[in-house]
Amino acid sequence: MTEEALGGDAADESLGLTVAQLEALLFVAERPLHRSEIAQLAGVDRELVDARVGDLEVSLAERGIRLVASGDSVELATAAEAGLLIARYIGADSPRLSGPSLEVLAIVAYRQPCTRAVIERVRGVDSDYTVRTLLHRRLIVELGRSDAPGRPILYGTGFDFLERFGLTSLEQLPPLDAEVAGRLAQEPDDDGPGEAGEGR
Amino acid sequence: MESNASGSATGRSAVGSALPRPAGTALVRLGEGRSDAATHVRIEDFDGPLGLLLALIESRQLEILTVPLGSLAEAYLDALAAVPGDRIGSVSGFVAVAAQLILIKSQAMLPRQHAPVAVSLETEPDPEAELRARLLEYRRFRDAGLALGARQARWRLFRRDTEVAASSGRAGARPPARPPLPVSTLSVALEGLIRITPPQPLPREVMTRTITLAERIAVIRAALRGADAVVLQELLGAVTDRVVVAVTFLGMLELCKRREITLEQAQPWGPIIARKVPAANAAAPTDGRKIRREAAR
Numbered sequence: 074m075t076e077e078a079l080g081g082d083a084a085d086e087s088l089g090l091t092v093a094q095l096e097a098l099l100f101v102a103e104r105p106l107h108r109s110e111i112a113q114l115a116g117v118d119r120e121l122v123d124a125r126v127g128d129l130e131v132s133l134a135e136r137g138i139r140l141v142a143s144g145d146s147v148e149l150a151t152a153a154e155a156g157l158l159i160a161r162y163i164g165a166d167s168p169r170l171s172g173p174s175l176e177v178l179a180i181v182a183y184r185q186p187c188t189r190a191v192i193e194r195v196r197g198v199d200s201d202y203t204v205r206t207l208l209h210r211r212l213i214v215e216l217g218r219s220d221a222p223g224r225p226i227l228y229g230t231g232f233d234f235l236e237r238f239g240l241t242s243l244e245q246l247p248p249l250d251a252e253v254a255g256r257l258a259q260e261p262d263d264d265g266p267g268e269a270g271e272g273r
Numbered sequence: 274m275e276s277n278a279s280g281s282a283t284g285r286s287a288v289g290s291a292l293p294r295p296a297g298t299a300l301v302r303l304g305e306g307r308s309d310a311a312t313h314v315r316i317e318d319f320d321g322p323l324g325l326l327l328a329l330i331e332s333r334q335l336e337i338l339t340v341p342l343g344s345l346a347e348a349y350l351d352a353l354a355a356v357p358g359d360r361i362g363s364v365s366g367f368v369a370v371a372a373q374l375i376l377i378k379s380q381a382m383l384p385r386q387h388a389p390v391a392v393s394l395e396t397e398p399d400p401e402a403e404l405r406a407r408l409l410e411y412r413r414f415r416d417a418g419l420a421l422g423a424r425q426a427r428w429r430l431f432r433r434d435t436e437v438a439a440s441s442g443r444a445g446a447r448p449p450a451r452p453p454l455p456v457s458t459l460s461v462a463l464e465g466l467i468r469i470t471p472p473q474p475l476p477r478e479v480m481t482r483t484i485t486l487a488e489r490i491a492v493i494r495a496a497l498r499g500a501d502a503v504v505l506q507e508l509l510g511a512v513t514d515r516v517v518v519a520v521t522f523l524g525m526l527e528l529c530k531r532r533e534i535t536l537e538q539a540q541p542w543g544p545i546i547a548r549k550v551p552a553a554n555a556a557a558p559t560d561g562r563k564i565r566r567e568a569a570r
Contacts, residue, residue: 103433141430148432156429163431170425173320175418183417195414197407198321198366232432238421239428247420249413 087116092128096149099129105146105232130241142242143232153239167237170212177203178212178234183249185229186216192228204228212237322370323411325352330408337408342401343378346371370404377401484516489524497534497549505545 088094090111098114099106112122126147130140133149141150151159170178177200180192192200207213211233218224230243240246329348330340353367377400496503505525509518525547528534537546 100433139430141432150430150432153428153430156431157427159431160429167425167429170422172324172415172418172422175422176320176415177418179414179418179421182421183414195407195410196321197323197370197411203320236430236432238424239430241430247417249417 088114090115090117090121090125092125092132095122095125095129096133099140099147099149102148105141105143105148107146109145111147139241141232141235141240143230143235146232148232150236150241153241156239173200173203174207174212177207178230181207181213181228182230182234182243182246186219186227187229188219188221188225188227190225321411322367323408324415325349325367326370326374327408327412327415337405337412341377341381342374342404343381346374346378349374373400373404377404482516484514484520486520486524486527489517489521490528492521493524493528493534493547497547502546502548505547507544 094115095111098111108122108126109119112119115122126140126142130142133140137152137155138149139152141148173196176196177192180195181187184191189200189204192204204213208215208228211231213228213234214231216227216229219227235241235243326342326345326349327337329345329352330337333340349371353364353371380400493503493508496508505522509521512518512521525534525536525545528547529536532550534547535550537548538544
């Protein structure tokens with residue numbers, strides 16, 4: 074609602090975009106905003122939005138509020154070091170994830186976008202249930218469909234994943250071994266020595 | 274022949290060729306780590322076959338890169354035999370890896386004439402190197418998952434959203450001063466409350482009220498006993514039950530038919546006036562005709 078109302082005004086003239094304006098917008102939005110959405114609201118170029126997002130990220134680096142980025146969307150969230158304090162205030166205690174769930178999450182996080190076949194090939198076991206559970210908890214999201222035969226669903230992570238694990242972007246994921254990191258770039262997703270995981 | 278085999282392995286998987294196969298060690302070390310009764314690995318703890326195999330390796334403090342995987346076949350099959358029947362759905366993956374282990378073991382045991390390194394079939398990649406690569410890859414993601422799991426409690430981010438606001442600050446909520454009471458305490462307290470509360474009287478049986486024509490006719494007659502004329506609407510002034518109204522009206526028609534009363538209604542929805550018919554005129558045949566149909570609706 075708020076964005077629509079703003080959009081009505083912003084469509085006519087450019088409002089410019091300062092770091093403070095961007096911060097205020099994200100503060101009110103209460104949801105992740107796409108960079109192009111911000112550009113349209115403010116009537117400015119996408120490049121300016123990117124620059125201001127970078128400036129805001131730097132200026133918030135030492136603050137209690139941080140800029141979180143996933144894909145081309147950004148949002149404000151509390152700093153990771155305040156996590157325990159906020160959780161105590163809210164009185165919320167999210168259930169801990171099981172070992173299989175964490176495995177699937179790690180595979181999706183590092184290899185996204187990836188299909189369920191990729192997950193099952195790495196784990197060597199049917200992962201349908203785990204994937205559905207993580208989808209339900211929004212820790213993984215559907216990113217679209219692969220062009221591979223059968224057009225399997227591609228999974229990735231979203232803001233809920235970043236927030237859950239205290240990351241402001243996927244770049245903050247601890248690096249995997251160099252060997253695996255090298256393979257991520259090379260190997261196609263949908264074939265490989267995975268008879269145990271793919272045959273079903 | 275040897276170069277052919279390694280060439281096909283390279284083409285298939287970058288890691289397969291990058292991983293050093295423990296050349297020449299397979300036959301020598303076969304049998305090590307087998308029948309190790311001190312290490313018990315329960316299959317229930319593992320979601321997948323690679324997790325089980327990795328646990329078998331780690332429980333023996335062996336190294337993935339060097340352990341002859343065929344030597345683990347027996348321990349793996351022992352663990353697999355302990356699978357409860359209701360987990361058959363996930364067993365196929367376990368069996369596939371078991372078959373791979375047995376293949377590796379059998380290849381390691383077969384006498385080879387040319388070179389001990391050439392375990393692999395000529396047209397297929399080395400199954401041991403392949404399984405080893407899968408184990409390594411699985412371990413990386415398992416460890417990455419464990420690292421994520423270690424983060425999840427302490428380092429959570431919170432976004433400002435209405436859910437948080439509603440459940441906390443705006444609602445005036447405070448974190449609980451004490452840990453919540455155990456359910457058993459609450460149920461005991463609730464049982465005490467139930468005992469204090471006096472037992473409620475049981476509800477009487479609900480019966481449908483029956484309104485008879487005779488009853489309502491008696492009412493009309495009683496009303497006409499004291500007066501010459503009665504207005505139906507006045508007679509029913511305090512009545513709210515539609516059935517009573519309808520039956521009273523029917524009673525009035527019945528009395529009219531019996532020529533005890535005459536009925537008049539000047540206009541639709543107007544007052545319906547019932548008059549006693551003098552006993553002498555009781556036989557007059559036209560009395561009933563003054564009823565307006567509209568009044569019935």
